[in-house]
Amino acid sequence: MRRDRVAYDRYKLRRKLREPTRCRDCGAVYRDGRWMWALRGGPAYKVRCPACQRIRDSRAAGYVSLSGQYFAGHREEILRRVLRCEQAESAEHPLERIIAITPQGGGELVTTTGVHLARRIAHALQHAYKGALESRYHKGEKILRVHWNR
Structure with missing residues (x-):
């Protein structure tokens, strides 16, 4: 697909997040370059994941x-x-x-x-x-x- 035809997604991450990062709303964890559900807690950076941001908006x-x-x-x-x-x-x-x-x-x-x-x-x-x-x-x-x- 040509660059000028690529679909724009304002909720896609523009850069990698620091790891581990936890969504402050749903608790999903960003680890190894992707969002996943994680059972264990522990210290983590806090952000709002793209799904929760879409829901909020x-x-x-x-x-x-x-x-x-x-x-x-x-x-x-x-x-x-x-x-x-x-x-x-x-x-x-x-x-x-x-x-x-x-x-x-x-x-x-x-x-x-x-x-x-x-x-x-x-x-x-x-x-x-x-x-x-x-x-x-x-x-x-x-x-x-x-x-x-x-």
């Missing part, structure tokens, strides 16, 4: 819109699957989290801190329930919009 990277008659009839079941996707993704990648699930015109809008979680949710719903799936990346920014309808 209400600036999602992923938008998953859920709608349709099937969704309306199976809303609770489908939202449980969405939450299980988040648990699985977040266990390995602390920066991938759901920001909010909000009602939207007869459906729901799931906002996420990262595009990977949004894509994982969309693929899980498509695999489990079929339906119509549309994905669109925003040009110039690292944002994914997905619409699932059934």
Whole structure:
């Protein structure tokens, strides 16, 4: 990919952090060049991780819109699957989290801190329930919009 076409992400770290660094909000630890969940405490530098900063700023990277008659009839079941996707993704990648699930015109809008979680949710719903799936990346920014309808 050419440099002038690289997506801009204002929440991506511009430099390596001192180690260990702990997020003051969620407790994730930056070690060996990546964010991870760590059980043990101990002294650490304090910052706010990119996911918590996105949550604080209400600036999602992923938008998953859920709608349709099937969704309306199976809303609770489908939202449980969405939450299980988040648990699985977040266990390995602390920066991938759901920001909010909000009602939207007869459906729901799931906002996420990262595009990977949004894509994982969309693929899980498509695999489990079929339906119509549309994905669109925003040009110039690292944002994914997905619409699932059934």
